[in-house]
Amino acid sequence: MNVGIDELRRRFDREQCRFFIPNGAQERMIKAFGSGDKTVSIFSGGNGAGKTFLMTNILANLIWGKQNSWFKGPLFEGWEFPRRVRIGTESANVRTSGAIDDAISRWWPKGRYTASKDGAPYVRTYTSDTGWIVEKMSYEQETREWESSTLGLVCFDEPPPRDKYMASVARLRKGGRIGIFMTPLMKAGWLIDELQGQPDVQMVYADIEDNCKIHGQRGHLLHDDIERMVANMDPDEVEARAHGKPMHLSNVILGKTFQRHVHVVPENLQPPAGGVQWGMVVDPARGKPWAIAWFWVDRTGRIVFTDEYPVDDWLRCRETNLTIADYAKLIRHVENGRPMQWRIIDRHFANARNDYGTTLKQDLSEKFGLEFSDSYACENEIESGIQKTKDYFGGDKALGPRLLIKENCRNIIKSMERWERDERLAPNIKSPYKDHFDLVRYACSANLEYDTPVEIKPRPTGYVLGR
Structure with missing residues (x-):
């Protein structure tokens, strides 16, 4: 379908989600989540891997239907669960000046949702013109506050505390999905230990280099900037912040010996x-x-x-x-x-x-x-x-x-x-x-060796010279 220049300009100004281009790791997560094969999808990425932008655009392509060609799969083509979403995050990101609100303001179609503070000092709820409700909650809130509405989708921006995660899982009473978008620092330890390898959980790792213009696929960061970021990271946190690998496993005894x-x-x-x-x-x-x-x-x-x-x-x-x-x-x-x-x-x-x-x-x-x-x-x-x-x-x-x-x-x-x-x-x-x-x-340490049985051949019958 041909679209005029004025319409393209309008879309670019007001519907940025139509123009989102994922890097290679983000594309893998979109495919994994969109397939609907697993209940829990985890995007474990380093700093700068594009976690929050990815989460925001996945939501846009659910709330308003498929917005661009990158978002394919049964979940994007026909959402069958309740149209109520919870975004759980750290307190700094709940605030209006936080990363989540900034990403929503940039990527979601303007004029197609309303924001409400619901008595809080920050935007607490977004309501779309398609009937979706998106609520933000802080990990610092009491766990009992998480035990409320029936949900269809829970998104965690950074690793959730275990009690908040379990309370949210219980809200998927009519079925639903969970997306976790995180840098796996020490707080992610319980999550990796209990969820990784479970049959209904899938995990996508994202290295900061996945978002590199030179070494990544459709990346957005300059390599010099990446090197500068990594050089200034705490050495103990490089595995998590640069490579998206769980920090609590950085001291594993076998290291890379076991593959x-x-x-x-x-x-x-x-x-x-x-x-x-x-x-x-x-x-x-x-x-x-x-x-x-x-x-x-x-x-x-x-x-x-x-x-x-x-x-x-x-x-x-x-x-x-x-x-x-x-x-x-x-x-x-x-x-x-x-x-x-x-x-x-x-x-x-x-x-x-x-x-x-x-x-x-x-x-x-x-x-x-x-x-x-x-x-x-x-x-x-x-x-x-x-x-x-x-x-x-x-x-x-x-x-x-x-x-x-x-x-x-x-x-x-x-x-x-x-x-x-x-x-x-x-x-x-x-x-x-x-x-x-x-x-x-x-x-x-038992020095086990295959013990080959000794075959004892029968002594031939007959006379022996001298007897």
């Missing part, structure tokens, strides 16, 4: 034709579930973790009523008669005497026929086991990694990515991610 695309394999991976030998490892505990894992070792000495317990998210497994007999039954059930070459157990817990004068290791052996070997012992035990794990992940150039994890072992994978060092740079022994990491370091 999902290298070390995680499909659940249906079969043992190699040359055969394997099986093992399992246990990190028992009192008052919470035992952490258990099963693995095979092939003829090259490669360890492949195949199954784990619990199968539920470890962070949600706070207590258990299982007895030793229950665990023995569970172990037998998972193994299904498969012979175990190795059974390894945390030596510290397994050899501590109980009120009856016996040990867990004794009880498992004498009462249930499960014979375990102690986990490794050496000086500087934890650091030594960490290094051994790194060595296995590194492998060698000829054979590749000597340690792989099947994709169904979600708790083990998370522990590889998230067990971190504390403020003293020592391994954080209180971290919930230590338990499943321990399973891996116990196995790697």
Whole structure:
């Protein structure tokens, strides 16, 4: 359709959302959100990645329908949830002079919405001529204030506190979607830990270079300006502020040694034709579930973790009523008669005497026929086991990694990515991610090798000279 010059000028002046051009990372988020495949979409971006502008334009293309060709997908073509939106943000951005109001003023079509303070010292509510209502709320407001209207969409500008997030999720009573647009500083820790990897959550990372005119795709920032910004950042915050990577993971123990695309394999991976030998490892505990894992070792000495317990998210497994007999039954059930070459157990817990004068290791052996070997012992035990794990992940150039994890072992994978060092740079022994990491370091430190059975050939019959 041909549009006259005057109309183009009017649109450019009053309907900027028609002319929004996303950078590469923003485009990925638009596609992910617009597909409607997931309930929660997270845009984790560095400073200058365009988070607030992206959020504002996604809203414009929902409230007034598709405004330009970049916004495609079922959600933009037919919104089926309540037309009420909540924007949650930090107190500085709630104010009229904040980034959100500035972005709305720039991108939303002029004359097609009204703003109301609703008794607050700042604009609290926007109402569109299409019947949408958008409310702004501060993270500093009481949680009970978040437990109100039925919503169809919740947008968080920066990481929300957990209680505000949960209160908003409960407002999606008739279905809806959640969009989180954030720089993942320390406050994002709970969010990354609990949401990342969940089946109904998708995450798009945005590096500041994604918005570079030279190195990005349709970027808007000069590279010299980006370099100047990064140079002035706190070194401890560069991962989050420049690269959109969670800051609370900057001290993860394995760092870049563990890579999902290298070390995680499909659940249906079969043992190699040359055969394997099986093992399992246990990190028992009192008052919470035992952490258990099963693995095979092939003829090259490669360890492949195949199954784990619990199968539920470890962070949600706070207590258990299982007895030793229950665990023995569970172990037998998972193994299904498969012979175990190795059974390894945390030596510290397994050899501590109980009120009856016996040990867990004794009880498992004498009462249930499960014979375990102690986990490794050496000086500087934890650091030594960490290094051994790194060595296995590194492998060698000829054979590749000597340690792989099947994709169904979600708790083990998370522990590889998230067990971190504390403020003293020592391994954080209180971290919930230590338990499943321990399973891996116990196995790697046991020096497991495929034990090739010695074939004893029968002695030939017949007479021997001299007898």
